[in-house]
Amino acid sequence: GQQVMQIPQYQHVQEGEDFTTYCNSSTTLSNIQWYKQRPGGHPVFLIQLVKSGEVKKQKRLTFQFGEAKKNSSLHITATQTTDVGTYFCAGLDMDSNYQLIWGAGTKLIIKP
């Protein structure tokens, strides 16, 4: 079936270092969404990318959607403790009742 692979599963960084998570889909996506889940919380929508090659920024976060609309990345510059949590990508499949296909998430851990 359709899958979205997300790597890495965990990333440990020192505060101030950068963080990147990658998603790859087995099929072409209509769009891709990114969510953040703080520890003990629920997933919260961050952004949606729709166009091939699209790049969007939210302060220190940069989101990219690949030219083929099969891959995406989230890059955080100079991580802060408030960035801690799990980041999920979710691709929208218009051909399948608008179902979101979820990546397994990348957990960002700030080393003490």
Next chain:
Amino acid sequence: EAQVTQNPRYLITVTGKKLTVTCSQNMNHEYMSWYRQDPGLGLRQIYYSMNVEVTDKGDVPEGYKVSRKEKRNFPLILESPSPNQTSLYFCATQTGMGPYEQYFGPGTRLTVT
């Protein structure tokens, strides 16, 4: 305030004792969904509903039932819970039109002993 509510937030129960987790939304969204979240496995969809009286299986529907009798409510029913259903459960809603972002409830942590 736009909200998705779930009850209960925490539940410890025993094998075989039927339970219902409620989900309610006030955003008039057509689409509602249930997920379970387990360490290392991300979010796995259990069931979803495109609208009233329309439900469909997700990726892991075994052992669960749902109903959608009215637009705002989408309860998750475990007829005979088993320990492998111990998990964190999220209800989510989504508009039927773009931009299709999902809004999640606060989660229900279920332990089946």
